[in-house]
Amino acid sequence: MSKILIIEDEEAIAELQKDYLEINEFEVEIENDGQRGLTKALSEDFDLIILDLMLPKVDGYEICKKVREEKNIPIIMVSAKKDDIDKIRGLGLGADDYMTKPFSPSELVARVKAHLARYERLIGTSQRQNNMVEIRGIKIDKTARRVYVNGEEKVFTTKEFDLLTFLAENPNRVFSKDELFREIWDMESIGDIATVTVHIKKIREKIEDDTSKPQYIETIWGVGYRFKL
Numbered sequence: 138m139s140k141i142l143i144i145e146d147e148e149a150i151a152e153l154q155k156d157y158l159e160i161n162e163f164e165v166e167i168e169n170d171g172q173r174g175l176t177k178a179l180s181e182d183f184d185l186i187i188l189d190l191m192l193p194k195v196d197g198y199e200i201c202k203k204v205r206e207e208k209n210i211p212i213i214m215v216s217a218k219k220d221d222i223d224k225i226r227g228l229g230l231g232a233d234d235y236m237t238k239p240f241s242p243s244e245l246v247a248r249v250k251a252h253l254a255r256y257e258r259l260i261g262t263s264q265r266q267n268n269m270v271e272i273r274g275i276k277i278d279k280t281a282r283r284v285y286v287n288g289e290e291k292v293f294t295t296k297e298f299d300l301l302t303f304l305a306e307n308p309n310r311v312f313s314k315d316e317l318f319r320e321i322w323d324m325e326s327i328g329d330i331a332t333v334t335v336h337i338k339k340i341r342e343k344i345e346d347d348t349s350k351p352q353y354i355e356t357i358w359g360v361g362y363r364f365k366l
Contacts, residue, residue: 141187171194171199172195174200
């Protein structure tokens with residue numbers, strides 16, 4: 138269920154918007170004060186913000202600017218101001234849409250759905266284009282099969298890359314050498330589990346500052362290995 142924040146000082150308008158959105162199965166929260174709205178927008182996770190322009194303490198322009206510095210979620214700015222300069226300013230600060238009061242609640246719902254659908258498509262495309270695993274300075278680009286450690290690219294063999302990626306995608310879980318061999322080499326580990334040990338050693342040489350005190354791939358003696366978050 139998508140979560141929406143309404144920042145609107147006119148309580149009757151905010152409640153009407155909330156009613157229509159909840160009928161359409163959105164989860165909605167309201168803030169009537171600009172400062173509280175900004176704090177909530179930055180500190181909590183929302184899928185979209187409906188932002189009034191004229192607010193007490195902090196206006197919609199400032200809220201839009203601050204939110205856009207940290208988040209890419211859709212922002213629909215609403216206002217009784219009809220001048221083009223106000224629309225241009227709002228959109229220039231990063232708002233995705235500008236609605237002039239009065240407007241029908243059903244139109245607002247339609248725009249909310251359209252912006253959420255567009256945002257979800259963009260996020261999905263971005264994730265497909267940048268299939269990344271990032272943990273504490275290690276960035277694994279699964280699409281390009283490249284590994285960066287603190288911004289510096291490291292060269293990995295095919296199996297080293299596969300093993301590192303598998304462990305990083307399953308953090309804090311302990312895997313035996315047999316399990317890792319079957320997962321990466323796709324065969325039963327009859328007398329070959331030393332292969333895992335050798336590959337772990339080579340991976341550590343590329344990602345650890347001190348291989349004697351590994352910060353990423355931890356040895357669980359008598360059991361196997363795990364990737365620490």
